[in-house]
Amino acid sequence: MARFVFITGGVVSSLGKGLASAALGALLQARGFSVRLRKLDPYLNVDPGTMSPFEHGEVFVTDDGAETDLDLGHYERFTGVAARMTDSISSGRVYSNVLEKERRGEYLGKTIQVIPHVTNEIKDFIRIGEDEVDFMLCEIGGTVGDIEGLPFFEAIRQFAQEKPRGQCVFMHLTLLPYIGAAGELKTKPTQHSVKELRSIGLAPDILVCRADRPIPAKEREKLALFCNVRPDSVIAALDLKSIYEAPMAYHRQGLDQAVLDAFGISPAPRPNLERWEDVTDRVDTAEGEVRIAVVGKYTQLEDAYKSVSEALTHGGMANRVKVRAEWVDSEIFEREDPSVYLQDFHAILVPGGFGERGTEGMIKAAQFAREKGVPYLGICLGMQIAVIEAARNLAGLKDAGSEEFDHEAGKKRFTPVVYHLKEWVKGNHTVARKVDDDKGGTMRLGAYTAILRPDSKTAKAYGTTEIEERHRHRYEVDGKYREKLEACGMVFAGMSPDGRLPEIIEWKDHPWFVGVQFHPELKSKPFAPAPLFRDFIRAAKEVDRLV
Numbered sequence: 001m002a003r004f005v006f007i008t009g010g011v012v013s014s015l016g017k018g019l020a021s022a023a024l025g026a027l028l029q030a031r032g033f034s035v036r037l038r039k040l041d042p043y044l045n046v047d048p049g050t051m052s053p054f055e056h057g058e059v060f061v062t063d064d065g066a067e068t069d070l071d072l073g074h075y076e077r078f079t080g081v082a083a084r085m086t087d088s089i090s091s092g093r094v095y096s097n098v099l100e101k102e103r104r105g106e107y108l109g110k111t112i113q114v115i116p117h118v119t120n121e122i123k124d125f126i127r128i129g130e131d132e133v134d135f136m137l138c139e140i141g142g143t144v145g146d147i148e149g150l151p152f153f154e155a156i157r158q159f160a161q162e163k164p165r166g167q168c169v170f171m172h173l174t175l176l177p178y179i180g181a182a183g184e185l186k187t188k189p190t191q192h193s194v195k196e197l198r199s200i201g202l203a204p205d206i207l208v209c210r211a212d213r214p215i216p217a218k219e220r221e222k223l224a225l226f227c228n229v230r231p232d233s234v235i236a237a238l239d240l241k242s243i244y245e246a247p248m249a250y251h252r253q254g255l256d257q258a259v260l261d262a263f264g265i266s267p268a269p270r271p272n273l274e275r276w277e278d279v280t281d282r283v284d285t286a287e288g289e290v291r292i293a294v295v296g297k298y299t300q301l302e303d304a305y306k307s308v309s310e311a312l313t314h315g316g317m318a319n320r321v322k323v324r325a326e327w328v329d330s331e332i333f334e335r336e337d338p339s340v341y342l343q344d345f346h347a348i349l350v351p352g353g354f355g356e357r358g359t360e361g362m363i364k365a366a367q368f369a370r371e372k373g374v375p376y377l378g379i380c381l382g383m384q385i386a387v388i389e390a391a392r393n394l395a396g397l398k399d400a401g402s403e404e405f406d407h408e409a410g411k412k413r414f415t416p417v418v419y420h421l422k423e424w425v426k427g428n429h430t431v432a433r434k435v436d437d438d439k440g441g442t443m444r445l446g447a448y449t450a451i452l453r454p455d456s457k458t459a460k461a462y463g464t465t466e467i468e469e470r471h472r473h474r475y476e477v478d479g480k481y482r483e484k485l486e487a488c489g490m491v492f493a494g495m496s497p498d499g500r501l502p503e504i505i506e507w508k509d510h511p512w513f514v515g516v517q518f519h520p521e522l523k524s525k526p527f528a529p530a531p532l533f534r535d536f537i538r539a540a541k542e543v544d545r546l547v
């Protein structure tokens with residue numbers, strides 16, 4: 001049966017709770033344990049699928065097709081454990097499950113209340129798959145004291161009570177602000193946060209304290225005394241050059257040891273940290289720099305493309321080079337010549353996106369990359385854009401476009417080389433959807449297989465001709481234009497197993513130009529970079545125009 005670590009946060013948000021959880025997962029793995037990480041989010045949206053990337057950052061998609069919080073991406077990048085639909089839940093989902101059960105009469109006419117009905121629903125969720133792993137790490141979103149978080153805190157309190165003693169450990173993340181006038185790291189906000197936790201019946205076993213400098217012994221003892229934890233369970237979380245240094249940094253601070261001590265696991269198995277030593281070494285020894293223009297729409301908030309930016313970093317690690325990604329708003333190219341901006345970059349990436357805004361600029365960027373031989377990676381919308389560009393500028397389909405843009409505008413303007421897919425094959429069954437099934441959960445989501453042309457750049461990157469990658473889209477390149485486009489030099493390098501859906505396009509006579517209908521960034525890890533990102537960065541590194 002799994003042991004449970006519950007991770008909560010206090011004082012302020014954005015302290016890196018997700019990162020601390022992910023790093024702890026990696027360290028427990030290094031000690032030979034199996035882990036699974038989960039996120040419990042207090043917001044009321046049923047899932048993040050329909051939330052704007054500006055609001056919530058990227059939507060992370062799992063193999064089994066769930067649209068989840070970007071923290072699950074962190075978990076996967078650090079542990080390599082593929083996240084599942086059942087690894088993320090929001091208050092919205094909890095309440096919607098409870099209300100559905102109530103409508104079906106499953107509560108036999110009882111009055112439905114937060115305790116026990118909502119808390120039971122949360123506890124049932126936490127228990128899913130508890131026999132499969134040694135440790136289940138559950139992170140509660142938000143900070144202690146938030147009204148909407150209360151049912152989750154209450155649920156984990158009950159949960160720990162119901163389990164045998166020693167089965168659950170609580171880890172609390174806080175901030176120690178440095179006050180210059182006093183010359184001290186202040187412990188009071190942490191004391192208050194723990195007091196708040198205690199008032200709802202939770203007592204942390206481990207305190208992880210974000211600070212901009214090491215915690216002196218005096219403050220450590222004070223925290224231990226006032227917060228009722230052992231001094232060696234006060235762990236400093238200092239600022240890092242790269243998030244991938246977190247497992248080694250937390251290990252040096254004694255986090256994994258403190259967690260194992262809290263569970264009474266003694267003697268603790270010795271850790272094997274080779275993987276993380278190698279990753280840290282790659283961060284430290286990177287030489288030179290490649291500059292990548294990420295040409296998209298949601299460029300103000302880097303979190304909107306979290307996995308893309310991490311996968312670029314992983315590609316850099318594989319090639320021992322620093323990657324500087326600059327986010328370029330594609331709308332600029334609708335007014336100005338793209339070459340003025342783009343000539344300073346080693347490579348161009350057009351990431352996924354929705355809606356028509358900015359797409360004309362992306363088309364210009366794809367044209368620039370094709371004509372000038374600049375390495376290009378087009379992801380999802382970025383592949384569709386490359387096809388539209390080719391159709392317009394080479395195949396003579398002057399008004400080529402995507403049905404998505406016409407749907408949005410409510411009128412027909414384009415020849416739909418990218419069309420709305422209504423029916424497709426998943427495994428051994430067919431999925432169908434209606435034209436107006438437009439919001440939330442109606443996309444082609446999750447892992448699908450692609451069959452690659454053996455002589456393609458993509459097959460070379462993966463070292464195989466059959467791959468499985470994650471999808472999240474409604475529209476699809478129309479195979480009926482294939483011949484026309486191939487006559488112009490485009491290679492349909494990968495197709496769905498039934499041969500109907502184009503999954504990958506490349507240009508034959510181009511140093512490195514690949515467009516993919518899926519999201520290779522979602523499965524990239526620092527210790528196992530996504531093959532396409534690795535080769536994309538290698539191609540960028542080989543561009544000697546600038547170095």
Ligand code: GLN
Pocket residue numbers: 351352353354355379380381382404472473474475476
């Ligand atoms: N908007 C496009 C579609 O739905 C692309 C989606 C994406 O880039 N993830 O097909």
